[in-house]
Amino acid sequence: MLTEPVPANSALGPGFLADGGYQFHWGVLGDHLSELWDGLLRTLAISAIGMAGSVVVGVLLGGAAALRIPVLRTLIWLYVEIFRNTPLLVQIFFLYFALPDIGISLSGFTVGWLSLVLWGGAYNVENFRAGFQSVDPAYVEGGRALGFPRLATFRLVNLPLGWRAALPSVTNTLISVFKNSSFMIAISYPELTETTVNLVAVSFRVFELFIAIGAVYLALVWLMSLGARLIERRFAIPGGF
Amino acid sequence: MTGGASPTAGAAPEPMVELRGVHKSFGDHEVLKGIDLRIARGEVVAIIGPSGGGKSTLLRCVNLLESVTAGQVLLEGTDLTAKGVDLNLIRRRIGMVFQQFNLFPHLSVLQNLTLAPRKLLKRERAATEERAHALLARVGLRDKAQGFPKQLSGGQQQRVAIARALMMDPHVMLFDEVTSALDPELVSEVLDVMRDLAESGMTMLCVTHEMGFARELGDRLVFVDGGIIAEQGDPKQVLDHPEQDRTRQFLRKVLR
Ligand SMILES: Nc1ncnc2c1ncn2[C@@H]1O[C@H](COP(=O)(O)OP(=O)(O)OP(=O)(O)O)[C@@H](O)[C@H]1O
């Protein structure tokens, strides 16, 4: 740490020392705290809407698919196939660059959350559909025999049991939605990753900045996993199901 | 005990349940091949027969959990197979208990009992809960109201299932081998509840392997084989002096 900094014409980047060591300057984080904070807030905003929206899409369309509602079921299948089998990046570009050609111009923020809702929604449709359909038909029959109509039986039986079954896979999807918010760098929407890349360009503190946001992403993902485990425990059915 | 089973004042009373020429196919496979059956109010009918003979299918056609391919199903004179019949309303009058346990596992015993009366009949909470506690006491599970289904033994679950069906004040009860999935020592506690119910005058259709139960409580025994009613009559008569060869063969196997 006492060696001289690398001269300007060195092949090594800024921050490297003559012997190949690296001089950390964590102060860069403090210098750009407000930009990083704003970036984090945008990440949280599009992720929160993306996660919540993908759950709503997943429950509604997954429910319709599980109930095998004709026509709707085919349309849902088409949606899921398209959004699960094309790159998220292509979907984002389509929303941001192609839609304006047919008169629909969306802001970076709108494309941010909307693309996450559509992408995560497609996965959650499958997660919830599988959960709803995993419910033992005996329980459904018990409801029908009492006189509950099909939809009411679904709401009272498949929904409460199915979401519990779907929780682990839905959690995985929501974590992916959160991490994929960084794809918005492709349309220069200044969320956390885009903000950080811009700061690296002016400060050259590659390691400090990327390690820092990596730690932030990791901590938030851990928090989400913890939240899922708490929900699982809170809604556990005594004796199982 | 048999209530309206005997004709009153000459006029034949309207049957509680009537099946007229009921056929049921699954694809090419015809499972019921013309079932005619009249069940009087208060009558207890035991249905026996070999596996795959169509007993469950017959029972499920009574509340149209299975639609019929041909024929009519009547409940208290109403043709359930007619167009425009709201089966969800009809099913409130028909209680059913299955072989597989099917209490709602995410609801407490008390909630299992009160759900349908509250949601479908719009009954008040306090009144339904009072009724639920009374029925739980009747099936010997007074202290299990707050328990959850999967915390109960199989016999207890079946007794709760009977109580749940009774909450809707059904006019007829269908039982499909409700003791078949139980450990032997748990069978009698469920049969006791069914005996109590039969003695209270409930109309009952019971698919069963319990020949003792059929003999003791059945007003009639119906032997179903190959999708038809092969033989029927007084339980003691059919069990002790079967007329048909296949009835004899079946009984030889199960009574041994
Ligand atoms: N949903 C269905 N789809 C196709 N075939 C069915 C269906 N339900 C029943 N079957 C067939 O109908 C026939 C009669 O079945 P059912 O369950 O009524 O017999 P069972 O007399 O109740 O027999 P068990 O004593 O084994 O319960 C069987 O061959 C069975 O495979």
Ligand SMILES: [Mg+2]
């Ligand atoms: Mg059966």
